Amino acid sequence: MKQQQILKIKKSKGIANIAVLGAGGLGMAAARIISKKKEMRIAAIADKTGFLLDPEGINPRLLENNKPGDIGVRTEDAIGEIIKNSDKLDGIFIALPNLTNDFIPGIVSRFAESGYSGVMVDVLKRSSAVEMIFGLDSSLKDAGITYITGTGATPGLLTCAAALAANSFMEVTGVEINFGVGIANWDSYRATVREDIAHLDGFDLHRAAKMTCAEIKDELERRKGILKLTNMEHADDVLLERAGIISRDRVMVGGVVDTRNPMKPVSTTMTLTGRTFDGCVSSHRFILGDETTMAANVVGPALGWMKAGLEFHARGIYGVFGSAELMPRFVL
Amino acid sequence: MKQQQILKIKKSKGIANIAVLGAGGLGMAAARIISKKKEMRIAAIADKTGFLLDPEGINPRLLENNKPGDIGVRTEDAIGEIIKNSDKLDGIFIALPNLTNDFIPGIVSRFAESGYSGVMVDVLKRSSAVEMIFGLDSSLKDAGITYITGTGATPGLLTCAAALAANSFMEVTGVEINFGVGIANWDSYRATVREDIAHLDGFDLHRAAKMTCAEIKDELERRKGILKLTNMEHADDVLLERAGIISRDRVMVGGVVDTRNPMKPVSTTMTLTGRTFDGCVSSHRFILGDETTMAANVVGPALGWMKAGLEFHARGIYGVFGSAELMPRFVL
Numbered sequence: 001m002k003q004q005q006i007l008k009i010k011k012s013k014g015i016a017n018i019a020v021l022g023a024g025g026l027g028m029a030a031a032r033i034i035s036k037k038k039e040m041r042i043a044a045i046a047d048k049t050g051f052l053l054d055p056e057g058i059n060p061r062l063l064e065n066n067k068p069g070d071i072g073v074r075t076e077d078a079i080g081e082i083i084k085n086s087d088k089l090d091g092i093f094i095a096l097p098n099l100t101n102d103f104i105p106g107i108v109s110r111f112a113e114s115g116y117s118g119v120m121v122d123v124l125k126r127s128s129a130v131e132m133i134f135g136l137d138s139s140l141k142d143a144g145i146t147y148i149t150g151t152g153a154t155p156g157l158l159t160c161a162a163a164l165a166a167n168s169f170m171e172v173t174g175v176e177i178n179f180g181v182g183i184a185n186w187d188s189y190r191a192t193v194r195e196d197i198a199h200l201d202g203f204d205l206h207r208a209a210k211m212t213c214a215e216i217k218d219e220l221e222r223r224k225g226i227l228k229l230t231n232m233e234h235a236d237d238v239l240l241e242r243a244g245i246i247s248r249d250r251v252m253v254g255g256v257v258d259t260r261n262p263m264k265p266v267s268t269t270m271t272l273t274g275r276t277f278d279g280c281v282s283s284h285r286f287i288l289g290d291e292t293t294m295a296a297n298v299v300g301p302a303l304g305w306m307k308a309g310l311e312f313h314a315r316g317i318y319g320v321f322g323s324a325e326l327m328p329r330f331v332l
Numbered sequence: 333m334k335q336q337q338i339l340k341i342k343k344s345k346g347i348a349n350i351a352v353l354g355a356g357g358l359g360m361a362a363a364r365i366i367s368k369k370k371e372m373r374i375a376a377i378a379d380k381t382g383f384l385l386d387p388e389g390i391n392p393r394l395l396e397n398n399k400p401g402d403i404g405v406r407t408e409d410a411i412g413e414i415i416k417n418s419d420k421l422d423g424i425f426i427a428l429p430n431l432t433n434d435f436i437p438g439i440v441s442r443f444a445e446s447g448y449s450g451v452m453v454d455v456l457k458r459s460s461a462v463e464m465i466f467g468l469d470s471s472l473k474d475a476g477i478t479y480i481t482g483t484g485a486t487p488g489l490l491t492c493a494a495a496l497a498a499n500s501f502m503e504v505t506g507v508e509i510n511f512g513v514g515i516a517n518w519d520s521y522r523a524t525v526r527e528d529i530a531h532l533d534g535f536d537l538h539r540a541a542k543m544t545c546a547e548i549k550d551e552l553e554r555r556k557g558i559l560k561l562t563n564m565e566h567a568d569d570v571l572l573e574r575a576g577i578i579s580r581d582r583v584m585v586g587g588v589v590d591t592r593n594p595m596k597p598v599s600t601t602m603t604l605t606g607r608t609f610d611g612c613v614s615s616h617r618f619i620l621g622d623e624t625t626m627a628a629n630v631v632g633p634a635l636g637w638m639k640a641g642l643e644f645h646a647r648g649i650y651g652v653f654g655s656a657e658l659m660p661r662f663v664l
Binding site for chain 1: 361364365368489492493496497498499500501504575576577605608609610612613614615616617618619620621622623624625627628629631632633636647649656657658659660661662663664
């Protein structure tokens with residue numbers, strides 16, 4: 001394993017070869033951000049249309065307004081093709097929609113079974129999906145995979161801020177995450193909006209997955225483009241509970257998504273409340289700048305955890321980690 | 333080394349034996365907080381009056397209104413006595429005043445030379461002192477010591493919040509830390525107040541170190557108990573530069589200390605400004621609850637980094653780490 005790792009680093013001259021799975025809003029933003037980094041390059045991208053692979057780095061201009069299948073190889077098993085070539089990859093960024101809980105865990109298992117040994121990060125949202133990933137811990141350890149789960153904004157950036165803030169307190173009594181997302185049009189983040197709809201009263205994952213685009217447009221029309229979400233099943237709860245900080249039922253996640261306006265309807269805020277050793281009750285807050293987009297707050301942190309994962313992997317530390325356990329490392 | 337570590341963990345039944353060096357405001361708060369934790373116990377405390385050592389855990393009541401020399405052994409080399417017994421210790425919390433830059437680095441070197449192999453954390457403030465600690469990296473690696481520097485509030489909690497926030501941005505253009513500290517009377521945190529005075533215009537470390545308590549009282553009287561601090565030499569700059577986030581000259585630390593009122597004169601805030609991949613300029617903020625004291629925000633995080641250090645040490649990862657590189661782990 002160690003020999004293989006050394007060879008891999010030599011091959012890429014210290015630049016990590018990253019594959020992005022998914023070419024929706026987040027996947028395309030990831031490709032764009034990675035192509036601007038010195039320490040990483042975009043070596044593969046895949047979605048349901050096909051895949052494009054170039055271990056020397058894909059020219060990001062190729063991806064502008066194109067899906068992987070348009071410029072690479074059209075195939076119905078793009079993931080399988082990435083897996084076949086996974087010896088050329090240092091890290092996998094999973095930005096696929098996950099409308100059934102076992103979809104991404106299933107893909108991860110395929111990578112592990114194929115002999116891939118590198119880093120993987122996801123930007124999963126739902127607690128139940130993240131728990132399935134933790135269930136893969138021993139098989140990923142055996143495969144030599146360093147996996148970090150929940151590495152987006154929430155769960156991810158805001159969960160980690162909560163885990164950091166917790167240290168001032170003897171007992172943490174509540175964590176509340178209230179997010180604001182503004183997107184110019186829902187078309188750019190279809191999977192994200194579809195998943196948000198699944199969290200609305202009267203909807204579920206099954207129903208949201210089956211909706212046609214016309215039905216989603218109608219639903220958004222009825223709500224004037226605004227989705228108000230309360231008490232969501234977000235894995236911030238599982239991640240903070242695993243870190244020993246607070247029981248999951250005291251973690252509340254909600255937000256407002258405006259699907260017609262890039263301005264955030266509310267400032268995204270994490271508020272952690274607790275009691276200090278000297279008996280005071282107080283709250284620390286982490287507030288994201290209103291001008292930062294969902295893509296910036298999801299993809300940037302995910303790549304930061306990717307870099308942390310690469311460091312852990314080089315030290316021979318494998319298995320599944322929650323994003324609240326590890327400090328994401330700023331990627332140059 | 334590995335065998336020794338396993339024996340040590342067995343001996344303490346999974347509870348880490350912590351020594352606190354220093355019995356001022358922060359040292360005593362640390363002893364009090366550690367004694368309330370399940371995963372750690374206070375096994376030693378030392379200051380210039382002497383030391384008290386009990387590997388089974390010191391009764392915290394003994395320390396109420398007592399200095400280590402009053403209840404333990406009076407000696408002029410309490411540190412030397414702790415070093416002699418360091419095989420009974422898993423972690424050292426250094427809460428000593430550091431009025432000359434080389435004082436704490438000198439103590440750390442003594443531990444390394446004596447064969448101590450465990451975790452050490454400091455709550456150093458000045459950039460130059462933290463840089464001296466980084467200079468000890470290879471000797472601490474050789475000794476099998478896992479050392480985390482700058483683990484207080486600033487540097488520490490707020491630096492780590494900045495390092496976390498940085499991930500949303502392609503380029504970080506500024507970090508500003510503005511702290512508010514309120515203490516009921518300066519007597520409880522003499523070393524901290526003395527160091528703050530050293531940062532005032534017209535003062536330096538040498539002059540502050542030489543001041544008598546009466547002179548400090550007079551100075552505080554002239555300023556109505558309020559110390560306004562700007563552009564301080566705080567190691568947040570070194571730690572963020574080392575993490576590749578921003579050059580040190582763009583990190584600004586200042587604050588207001590009220591030495592006569594436990595209420596904070598301003599809310600402690602970290603503001604990180606940067607440019608995102610999609611060209612927006614924005615700021616993330618981390619704001620500490622006004623009711624949380626300096627002791628809660630310094631000692632809690634320091635113990636969180638101690639726990640992270642214990643995990644790294646058990647994995648055989650040694651050397652000096654900055655607090656912005658590692659996630660502090662909430663201590664149960």
